[in-house]
Amino acid sequence: MHSIYSLLELLNDWNIHEDDLVLRLLKKLLQEILT
Structure with a gap:
């Protein structure tokens, strides 16, 4: 999780x-993953 942030x-x-x-x-993909 830290790596994603x-x-x-x-x-x-x-x-x-x-x-x-x-x-x-x-960026859009990562933001959707974090949501």
Whole structure:
């Protein structure tokens, strides 16, 4: 569970490639997993 939170934090901090479709899908997927 800690690894998932760490990944989510990393993606949230990775705002440089926020427009990247893959990262956006990853963030959405991780958020759905956490919910």
